[in-house]
Amino acid sequence: MHNIDIDLVEMTLDVMKYAINRITNVSPDLGKPMKEEELKALAGETITADGIGGEKAFHLFRDKLVKATIPIDHPRHLAFVPAAPTRAAIMFDLVTSASSIHGAFWLEGAGGIFLENEAMKWLVSLTGMPEGAHGVFTSGGTAANLSAMVTAREKWRKERSNEMERGIVITSSGAHSSIKAMAKVIDADVMLVETEDQMTGEMLQARIAELDTDQRRRLFAVVGTGGTTNAGIIDDLQGIARICKKENLWFHVDAAYGGAALVADSARHLFNGIEEANSITIDPHKWLFSPYDCGAVIYRNMELAKSAHAQEGSYLDIFYDEGANGFNPADYQIQLTRRLRGLPLWFSLATHGTKKYRWAVERGISLALLAGRLIEEHPELELVREPALSCVLFRRRGWTPEDYKMWTYRNHKANIALVAPTKWKSQGESQTVARFCFINPDTTEEDIRMILNTMD
Ligand SMILES: *Cc1c(COP(=O)(O)O)cnc(C)c1O
Numbered sequence: 001m002h003n004i005d006i007d008l009v010e011m012t013l014d015v016m017k018y019a020i021n022r023i024t025n026v027s028p029d030l031g032k033p034m035k036e037e038e039l040k041a042l043a044g045e046t047i048t049a050d051g052i053g054g055e056k057a058f059h060l061f062r063d064k065l066v067k068a069t070i071p072i073d074h075p076r077h078l079a080f081v082p083a084a085p086t087r088a089a090i091m092f093d094l095v096t097s098a099s100s101i102h103g104a105f106w107l108e109g110a111g112g113i114f115l116e117n118e119a120m121k122w123l124v125s126l127t128g129m130p131e132g133a134h135g136v137f138t139s140g141g142t143a144a145n146l147s148a149m150v151t152a153r154e155k156w157r158k159e160r161s162n163e164m165e166r167g168i169v170i171t172s173s174g175a176h177s178s179i180k181a182m183a184k185v186i187d188a189d190v191m192l193v194e195t196e197d198q199m200t201g202e203m204l205q206a207r208i209a210e211l212d213t214d215q216r217r218r219l220f221a222v223v224g225t226g227g228t229t230n231a232g233i234i235d236d237l238q239g240i241a242r243i244c245k246k247e248n249l250w251f252h253v254d255a256a257y258g259g260a261a262l263v264a265d266s267a268r269h270l271f272n273g274i275e276e277a278n279s280i281t282i283d284p285h286k287w288l289f290s291p292y293d294c295g296a297v298i299y300r301n302m303e304l305a306k307s308a309h310a311q312e313g314s315y316l317d318i319f320y321d322e323g324a325n326g327f328n329p330a331d332y333q334i335q336l337t338r339r340l341r342g343l344p345l346w347f348s349l350a351t352h353g354t355k356k357y358r359w360a361v362e363r364g365i366s367l368a369l370l371a372g373r374l375i376e377e378h379p380e381l382e383l384v385r386e387p388a389l390s391c392v393l394f395r396r397r398g399w400t401p402e403d404y405k406m407w408t409y410r411n412h413k414a415n416i417a418l419v420a421p422t423k424w425k426s427q428g429e430s431q432t433v434a435r436f437c438f439i440n441p442d443t444t445e446e447d448i449r450m451i452l453n454t455m456d
Pocket residue numbers: 081139140141142143145176178225227228229254255256257258283295
C-alpha cells in the first residue's frame with residue numbers, strides 16, 4: 001500500500017489542490033442532502049475486489065458526493081452551532097494525520113501530547129481554576145461530559161464504599177441533550193430545574209429541598225451550563241458552586257459552546273464561579289476555530305479522573321524509562337486509542353496568538369448585538385430576548401411554524417443561507433422562533449441584512 005508510484009503522486013497533488021482550494025473558498029456552495037438511492041446512483045459501486053482507483057474515487061467525492069454536504073463554515077451558515085476552523089488548524093489537521101501518532105500514551109506521542117498540553121494550559125488558564133487543574137482533548141462535548149460524569153460518579157461511589165446505587169444528576173431544562181443521553185450511559189437519573197432563563201443557586205437549593213431522603217442520598221452531581229446551545233444563557237455559576245460546596249456535590253460546567261467566550265473581556269464576568277467547578281467541558285470545534293472533532297474536558301483534580309478512567313491490561317503496561325511514563329491522555333477520558341486532536345488548535349494558537357482568538361470570539365458577540373439592532377429596526381421583526389453570547393432569538397410577526405420552515409428551505413435552496421428556526425418556551429408556552437448563532441468572524445453586516453431581507 002506504500003509503493004510510491006506516479007498515480008499516487010498525481011493523486012496527492014489532486015488532494016492537496018482540493019484542500020487548498022477548499023480552505024481558500026470563503027463562500028462555498030451550500031450543498032443539499034440527497035436520498036440514499038440518489039447518492040448510490042451517483043456513486044455506483046465503489047468497493048470492489050480490485051478497487052476503482054484513487055483518481056476515480058477522489059473525483060467522485062470532489063465532483064459529486066461533497067455536494068450533498070453543507071459546508072459548516074459558510075459565513076451565512078447561522079443554524080445550529082456552526083464552525084469556522086482556521087486555515088492554520090485545518091492544515092495542521094492534515095499534518096496530524098500524516099504524522100501517524102498514537103495519542104493515548106506519552107511513550108508513543110510525547111512530542112505531540114506536549115504540544116496538546118500547551119494548548120490545554122491556555123484553555124485551563126481561561127477558567128481561572130487553581131494550580132493542578134488540567135484537561136485532555138476528547139472527540140467532543142458529549143464525550144467530555146460523559147468522562148466528567150463517570151469521574152464524578154466513581155468518586156461518589158468510592159466515598160460511599162462502592163454501593164451500587166443509581167445516581168442522580170440535577171441540571172436545568174436548558175441543558176444540552178447530551179447530559180440526559182450520557183446519564184443513560186452511566187445509568188443515572190436526571191432531575192431538572194425548570195427555568196426559561198438561567199438556573200440560579202436558589203433554584204438549585206429549592207430543587208434539592210424537594211428530594212426525598214432516598215433521592216437526596218443518590219444525588220451526586222449538578223451540571224450547570226456555560227452558554228445554552230439554544231440561547232446562549234449562562235447559569236448562575238457562582239450561586240450553583242456555593243450550593244454544590246455546601247451539599248458536597250460534584251459541580252460540572254458544560255460550556256461546550258459558550259466556554260470560548262471566557263477569552264472575551266466583554267463576556268468573561270458572566271462565567272464567574274466557573275473556577276469553582278470540579279470539571280468543565282469546552283469544545284474547541286465549536287467556537288475556538290478547530291476542525292472536527294475536538295472537545296475538551298478539564299478537571300480540578302486530575303487524580304480523580306485517572307482513578308476513574310485509567311485502563312489496565314498487560315499489553316497496555318508501558319514501561320521504558322521514567323521519562324517515558326509522562327502524561328497519558330488515555331487515563332483521563334473514555335477513549336483509549338486517540339488522534340492528537342488538540343494539535344490543530346495548538347498550531348492555530350501558536351500561529352495567530354491568543355489576542356487573535358480574543359478578537360475572533362468578540363467578533364461573534366458583536367455580530368449577535370449587531371443582528372439584534374437590525375432586527376429591532378425591521379418593521380416585521382422583534383427580538384424574543386436580548387442576544388446572549390453569539391445567539392439571537394427573534395420572531396417574524398404573523399409567521400406560523402410552517403412559514404419558518406419554508407423560510408429555511410427557500411434560503412437553503414437559493415444558496416443564500418442556512419438559517420433554521422428553533423423552539424422557545426415563554427411563560428410555559430412553546431413557540432417557533434428564528435435563531436442565529438454566530439461563530440464565523442468573516443460573517444458581515446451585509447450577510448445579516450441579506451438574510452433579514454428574506455423575512456420582509
Ligand atoms: C454542542 C454541545 C454539546 C455536545 O457536544 P458535541 O461536541 O456535539 O458532542 C454539549 N453541551 C453543549 C452545551 C453543547 O452546546
